[in-house]
Amino acid sequence: xxxxxxxxxxxxxxxxxxxxxxxxxxxxxxxxxxxxxxxxxxxxxxxxxxxxxxxxxxxxxxxxxxxxxxxxxxxxxxxxxxxxxxxxxxxxxxxxxxxxxxxxxxxxxxxxxxxxxxxxxxxxxxxxxxxxxxxxxxxxxxxxxxxxxxxxxxxx
Numbered sequence: 001x002x003x004x005x006x007x008x009x010x011x012x013x014x015x016x017x018x019x020x021x022x023x024x025x026x027x028x029x030x031x032x033x034x035x036x037x038x039x040x041x042x043x044x045x046x047x048x049x050x051x052x053x054x055x056x057x058x059x060x061x062x063x064x065x066x067x068x069x070x071x072x073x074x075x076x077x078x079x080x081x082x083x084x085x086x087x088x089x090x091x092x093x094x095x096x097x098x099x100x101x102x103x104x105x106x107x108x109x110x111x112x113x114x115x116x117x118x119x120x121x122x123x124x125x126x127x128x129x130x131x132x133x134x135x136x137x138x139x140x141x142x143x144x145x146x147x148x149x150x151x152x153x154x155x156x
Contacts, residue, residue: 005062006065007067007068011070011082012035016030039087050065064102065104066107066112068113069087071087078106
């Protein structure tokens with residue numbers, strides 16, 4: 001069976017999913033990023049997620065890995081800067097390609113998430129998609145009046 005891996009690499013966790021060729025989710029694994037422990041530790045956590053997805057599944061052929069990472073991403077492989085992971089002008093793709101010998105593509109986590117939502121929505125005629133990503137605050141509409149909610153008094 002041909003499979004793909006999708007990675008959500010964040011400042012607190014790395015979520016990996018193994019997908020069949022037709023997009024069916026087969027397996028998921030989540031590990032702590034451990035970003036405060038440095039770049040080598042983060043890479044070891046990424047490898048643990050990928051290796052964990054591939055173990056215990058017989059007769060599979062890994063045909064590609066895609067990932068989203070916070071920060072500025074260029075050339076589909078390099079993280080120029082990440083605010084919460086120790087990636088600085090870091091070619092993540094080169095390491096993944098070298099270790100797993102498969103194509104690798106990297107994008108900004110929010111851009112990748114929105115692209116995935118658009119693809120999963122089955123609205124091919126939609127030309128635009130709007131995404132709101134909230135961490136410490138969230139906008140909501142009540143009777144057509146926008147209000148802001150603050151959690152733990154961290155905003156405004």
